[in-house]
Amino acid sequence: MILVNSDWSRIIDFDNFKVNTIVVENIEYFRRVVSNFIGQIDGAEGKFSLSHENKGLDLSKKALLISDxxxxxxxxxxxNGKINKYIKTLSIDSFEATRNITSDLEKYIDELLTDIDLPIVRSETIDIDDILKISNIHVEQGEDIIENLVNIFNVCTDLLDIRLFVFINIHKLMTSYEWDCFIKTVILKDANVLIFESEVPRDFYIDNGIEKIYIIDEELCEI
Structure with a gap:
């Protein structure tokens, strides 16, 4: 899988390097580059093109950007939306249990409403969508940053067919040990990772088959 930018001469190759870090030292250009990429994630036109085996991939469908x-x-x-849809399909397979739960919930709310001497009513029916909404089902996140990333990789790869995970200025938010664990996680999960950095990171695995770093300096020259 490769990524190109129409303004750049270099090709970002994920087949040879699982983690590709693009350092843009000119902060104004950094903002433009990242904003352009975010726009394409949201479905707008832009300068980036992602492809695999000469077949174009839609960035809005195949890439996930985590800026924070x-x-x-x-x-x-x-x-999270895909998770809810998946669970809804499971509820159809368990039709009888789902019907009993919604029926019990309707009866419970009706009992509560009988104690209120006001013109208040509920929806005519309560369905599984209503139950899933209040359940707030989502990807589990805890205090361990690496564990969180593993959860994201697993869920988004399996449910969304995400091919590229994109991070902004993530190097400076990890210790050397955490970065080592992050790199090993990327390799283990066979994930493709693109990182945009505004300065050369403190720790990186340069040109060894794991991480490749590209630098665009203050004068916008590619190094």
Whole structure:
């Protein structure tokens, strides 16, 4: 799988390197590059093209961008929605149990409403969508950043067929040990990772089959 930018001469090759880090030292250009990529994730036209075996891939469907590892929920809306759809299909297979649960819930709410002497009513029916909504089913996240990333890789690869995981300035948020664990996790999960950095990272596995670093300097020259 490769990624190209129409303004750049270099090709980002994920077949040879599982982690590709693009350092853009000119901060204004860094913002433009990242904004352009985010726009394409949201479905807009842009300068990036992702392909595999000469077949174009839609970035809005095949890439997941996590700009804030402290709050990944906005990035996981698609995954959480897909989880709910999957569970809904399971509920159809368990039709009798689902019907009993919704019926009991309707009776419970009716009993509560009888104690209120006001013109208040509930929806005519309660279905599995209503139950899933209040259940707030989502990708599990805890305090361990590596474990969180493993959960994201697993869920998004299996449910969304995500081919590329994209992070912004993630190097500086990890210790050397955490970065080593992150790299090993990427290899174990066979995940393709693209990282945008605004400065050369402290720790990286350069040109050894794991991580490849590309630098665009202040004068926008590719190094």
């Amino acid at each position: 590892i402290f709050d990944v929920n906005p990035s996981l809306k698609k995954a």
